[in-house]
Amino acid sequence: MMKHRAIDYVLLVVGLLVVWQICHELVGEYALTSPLATFAYAAKELGDAHFWNNAGASALALLYALIIAMVGGLAIGLALGLNRLAGDVADPMLITLFSVPKVTLYPVILLVFGLGLSAKVAFGALHGIFPVAIFTLNGIRKINPIYVKASRSLNLSRSRTIFTVLLPAALPEIVSGLRVGFAATILGTLIGEMFAATEGLGFMLIKAIDENNVELLMSLTLFLFLVAATANGILLAIDHRLHRRSAAAA
Amino acid sequence: MSKAGWIRLVIVIAFFGALEIMCRIGWIDRLTMIPPTEMAEALWSMLLAGSITEDVLYSLRNTVAAVALSVLAGFVCGVIVHALPRLRRILDPLFASYYAVPVFVFYPLLVVIFGINATPLILIGAMFGIVAMLISTLTGLDRVPRVMFKSARMFQLDPLRSALLIKLPSAAPHLITGVKLAVVYSVIAVVAGEFILSSKGIGHRIAYAYNDFDSRTMYGLLLLLLTAVTVVTMSLHMWEHRLHSRWAKQ
């Protein structure tokens, strides 16, 4: 099993590199740098303090945004999920808010928060909070009513019910929501940095675009993708495990 | 309308009412935001004067083309990947982390290749939308009950007929989810592309108005864009729900 998984990853990486190289051959150096040149450039960037300052700024913004999105999303989802009517009212509204192309709101965010950390945190949280809330809400609403009845028959208090029955029962859904929310928060933070910041990897991206620095653009995207894919892979593994466990229990 | 629907309506009206009042009494200053009624009025006058028609049509055309491309390509790729479980296992990590990275940063690379015109915008929109459609297609095909495939074989259908007459309709609710997501992601990419580099389109006009401190134009356009996306995604969402309940044969 494990060995299969490793081979799959190797195949994916090799496949992507081959496709990349082919695209590079097709469109030329000035539009798309080759994998090799990009790795060389990325290695150079990784040794540069300037890069790490920006990466640090992004990480900080991402951290704040993640905290807001996760805690906020969970609280919203839980609060709405506990009441049937509130859930019915909120569900389509949350989905609408989730589907709004928030990138278009960057001027509003800028006007409200100004250029800087709070704007990009706001952008990141705005992207991440809705998926977390939607998944949590649906997770709570889908709980088998038998569990709720059982906890009532055991005379559990409301908060005990939430922490010992509802949250564990909805955990697989919640973790899926956290995973989707995590990806959305990264995306949002980067978009925020592209349009509403003066430092961070997103800002470096938009500068690379302005200066037409294809090598830097490619290196940054590569770096971002690797980080996102790794973090996502870990969350995905947890996700799968939880879903399997709850499927086995059902 | 259901009770939940009425409550939702009241909430939306209350939200815009509160926004209106806060803008009018000066809690929100005019530079940050103009009252919603003024946004609507600005939009109306722009539509009447025809000053934004060209940009709106340009963005609309590009988005429609991008959505069409991503839906079609995403579906076809989804069917192919579904038929090759090994390939699917290999590509899974790629799909799972795809949306954590702002793929539209590749837009400038496409501009280098194709020039500043509609092609790079359409391509970037399609690139961003395609994976959502692909994933939904996979989910949809996964959920086709096995007995449907058996029925297709009993009716002696060839692979193409079986795909079109059984698999496609059987997976339809999930395919509509895919279309909905493809719309959302394509809009994000097209508008973001127009922000970054374009001489036409709604995104371009919004960015221009923002830099020009022209809040009437900016908010008028934002209102148009958000309303349009909301109407489209909500209609698809409702359609999706209807199909889901019909397909579930409760």
Added chain:
Amino acid sequence: MNVLSQTSAAEHSLEEGARGAKAPHVHLKGVTRIYPAVANNPEVHALASTDLDLPQGSFFSLIGPSGCGKSTLLDIVAGLASPTEGTVMFEGKRIEGRPPEGVGVVFQEDSSFPWLTVWNNVAFGLRRKRIDKAEMAKRVDAILAFTGLSDFAQAYPAQLSGGMRQRVCIARTLVLQPRLILLDEPFGALDQQTRLLMGDELLRIWRETGATIMMITHSLDEAAMLADHVGVMSARPGKFIEIIETGWPRDRTSEIVSEARFGSITAHMWSLLREESQKAMKAR
């Protein structure tokens, strides 16, 4: 119900008769089925070596503990699955993992198409054949009347009860006038009264079309009442413990349930099945 009786099955049985009356319509020899191990699941030996001959126009019922391989056997006869070993013949030709023309199946699971109206569900198979519109409409309407679905022709499956949906599936199969009808637990979703009535209808179809029927059921009564022969299967890996001949006249109806022989047949079936069912339950 002359629509049903104009089947090619009747002509076919004549042909068959000319070639040699003894050739069985369906013939299984040494058929086994092993589901290979996948991922974490071990291989499943679903079917032990099975022989079976179904004469043209016979009604065969299959009964056995849950999970003993009944649906597996049906899939193999339908050509939907290949046996691991052994041969399956239908009308003198080998079936190899491909459904032959002239075989109709009603599956255990609801297989009505939710995106089509009842009428279009039933017409689905006919549309794949070169039949003119008027003839098609006539056949569909006749079958709908026959299955009591005429009033729901324009309804979607989601608007019907589980039992009605199963009738849609039955109608969809019958309208093609198959010469071999395979039914997997077709009345499972119906209440007891409707079950008995549908059983009578099925006997009528069987008589009028001359088709061969193989039907899986969980109900001892149903098997004893409907079939000429009842195959009683053992727990997994399934094989026939005994094939009981009921000896009913061809024009029987559900009224035979009051006969003394009916009681002794079901009692005998249960004596065979009791132990096997216990084994099957423990195996879980």
